[in-house]
Amino acid sequence: MRYDGGHKRNAFLTETFGRFVQWVPVCPEVEVGLPTPRDNLRLEASKRGVRMVAPKTRSDITEDMQEFSARRIAQLEREDLCGYIFKKGSPSCGLYRVRVYNDVGMPDPTGRGLFAHAVTSTWPWLPVEEEGRLSDPVLRENFVERVFAFRRLKDLFASRWTPQDLVAFHTAHKLQLLAHSPVLHREMGRLVGQAGSLPRGDLQDAYTLKFMGALEAKATRAKHTNVLEHALGHFKKLLTADARSLMVEAINDYHNELLPLVVPVTLLSHHVRLLDVGYLGGQTYLEPHPKELMLRNHV
Secondary structure, three states: OOOOOOOOOOHHHHHHHHHOOOOOOOOHHHHOOOOOOOOOOEEEEEOOEEEEEEOOOOEEOHHHHHHHHHHHHHHHHHHOOOOEEEOOOOOOOOOOOEEEEOOOOOEEEEEOOHHHHHHHHHOOOOOEEEHHHHHOHHHHHHHHHHHHHHHHHHHHHHOOOOHHHHHHHHHHOHHHHHOOOHHHHHHHHHHHOOOOOOOHHHHHHHHHHHHHHHHHOOOOHHHHHHHHHHHHHHHOOOOOHHHHHHHHHHHHHHHOOOOOOHHHHHHHHHHHHHHOOHHHHOOHHHOOOOHHHOHHHOO
16 A cells, blocks of 8 residues: 555556465555555655655654664565565655655655665565566566576575586576576576585575576567577477478567567477477476466567
């Protein structure tokens, strides 16, 4: 519920994505003790830094919000979070371009909500996004992809993993990582190569930061096209001339924005299953998130 008693219900998050995740509701302003409805709050620049203030009453709740943030984050640590969605423009939960007012009342849209800042500072690798930005199909697919990838990574590191397990994990995510950041994929490869010599904790933290940082980079049509062409190379002479021609046509049509990504990927998956191409069959790129979400139908 918003400060004015209204709401911003998002059908995709509650009815579609919600089938695959468990939501942990957090409202910093209510949980810090403010009523609903209530006067609006805003961020203001001062000599003491950015403050959270009710402009009508001049009530300053910065310290209350900071103390709450530390306490709530400690509680959320036990929830094993895989992602976080923040509220656009909120002085507590806004992630990007939150207005910070100067001493003459002029806004500068470069701030971040106090609670959002605390969360992202504590967990720099956590997939985060604003609910307003999730109306963009590319950003929506990117966020959901990161959530499921992070879950797989957490499951790996929660086990008694070995260097061989990390190599297998990295190998399975090769095409998915190449679709986002070939540069970080190469850096991660060098890191994985040191898996037997680095301290486990250091390796885990370094790999997590690079893995999630790579997936945060946007997967473009050009990078997806390169990945699809790379995957096609694994078939060598397994495909008939007609099947290969159809696959090439689908990739080119996707690259030229005539088809959504789901078409060449579905065709590729069909050939992988039919011809039992083992290496590709283990690639998370083919299904990085539940197909029921239909995210690749729109990118």
